[in-house]
Amino acid sequence: MPTMIRLAIQKSGRLSEDSLNLIRECGISFVASSYKLKTEATNFPLEILYLRDDDIPGYVQDGVADLGIVGQNVLVEAGYPALEIQALGFSKCRLSLAVPRAAAYDSVADLQGMNIATSYPAILGKYLTERGVQANLHTISGSVEIAPSIGLAEAICDIVSSGSTLLGNGLREVETVFRSEAVLIAHENLSAEKRELLEQLLFRMQAVRRARRNKYILLNAPTASLDAVKALLPGIKSPTVTPLAEEGWVSVQSVVNEDDFWHITGQLKAVGAEGILVLPIEKMIS
Numbered sequence: 001m002p003t004m005i006r007l008a009i010q011k012s013g014r015l016s017e018d019s020l021n022l023i024r025e026c027g028i029s030f031v032a033s034s035y036k037l038k039t040e041a042t043n044f045p046l047e048i049l050y051l052r053d054d055d056i057p058g059y060v061q062d063g064v065a066d067l068g069i070v071g072q073n074v075l076v077e078a079g080y081p082a083l084e085i086q087a088l089g090f091s092k093c094r095l096s097l098a099v100p101r102a103a104a105y106d107s108v109a110d111l112q113g114m115n116i117a118t119s120y121p122a123i124l125g126k127y128l129t130e131r132g133v134q135a136n137l138h139t140i141s142g143s144v145e146i147a148p149s150i151g152l153a154e155a156i157c158d159i160v161s162s163g164s165t166l167l168g169n170g171l172r173e174v175e176t177v178f179r180s181e182a183v184l185i186a187h188e189n190l191s192a193e194k195r196e197l198l199e200q201l202l203f204r205m206q207a208v209r210r211a212r213r214n215k216y217i218l219l220n221a222p223t224a225s226l227d228a229v230k231a232l233l234p235g236i237k238s239p240t241v242t243p244l245a246e247e248g249w250v251s252v253q254s255v256v257n258e259d260d261f262w263h264i265t266g267q268l269k270a271v272g273a274e275g276i277l278v279l280p281i282e283k284m285i286s
């Protein structure tokens with residue numbers, strides 16, 4: 001039987017959809033079903049396990065799964081930060097300390113001796129110790145933000161993305177303890193065959209991520225403006241330039257980074273570019 005690599009992803013939650021999309025964009029097909037606990041890909045030797053995110057680091061550490069996709073917050077809290085091999089750029093969030101809106105707060109020293117509710121005692125404990133603060137950490141697994149209003153704690157440390165949950169519970173964010181995003185993790189002693197499969201997966205993931213960050217751009221420009229256009233569009237190597245049927249005009253094709261895109265299109269128009277088309281790129285391989 002040929003070697004298969006086993007990837008653990010979150011069964012249902014905030015990581016699930018982006019994890020499945022990433023695998024699909026890598027050109028790997030599989031039938032996902034909500035009740036099964038594992039599926040086999042049809043065109044790549046990959047088996048997908050659906051688990052609770054908290055269980056993923058331990059399973060990868062033990063080799064029950066070869067690979068996993070999990071938030072850095074859960075990975076570091078579990079005590080296995082060394083398993084991380086690639087940040088994936090989604091599920092970005094932060095772990096923050098918050099206190100009731102009316103509470104006085106100047107610095108982290110104000111937390112000395114307080115009761116703090118959190119699901120992340122390891123990360124928070126390290127953060128406080130490094131700052132010389134001793135507090136009583138109460139570990140609870142969910143609904144951390146209600147702890148102050150029911151008298152369980154004077155402060156909390158929890159995952160925040162927009163801050164609206166904190167606001168809704170009368171809390172205000174006072175410190176960022178940890179920044180997190182989804183990461184690919186791998187067992188430390190994979191066999192040579194599995195390592196080769198991992199390399200193939202990483203190659204595909206990189207092509208997908210580079211493509212997401214870039215756009216394909218096509219435009220028409222007067223030949224006289226070509227040098228100015230080229231200076232704005234370095235492209236991967238250099239832009240492709242083809243003459244138009246109309247004398248004195250060229251068509252230019254290149255790749256631009258999404259972050260620079262609006263800025264560059266404005267400048268392109270200013271030097272005489274017209275008919276600017278921008279297309280998504282599916283895969284990008286250097």
Ligand code: ATP
Pocket residue numbers: 010011012013014015051052053054070071072073074091092093159160161162180181182
């Ligand atoms: P499970 O049932 O699998 O244990 P869970 O309830 O612990 O799920 P989710 O709320 O689905 O976890 O969050 C999974 C991960 O997504 C978190 O550990 C964190 O890395 C990230 N995350 C959490 N909240 C947000 C958010 N608001 N925005 C973006 N990412 C988030």
Ligand code: MG
Pocket residue numbers: 052053054
């Ligand atoms: Mg969980």
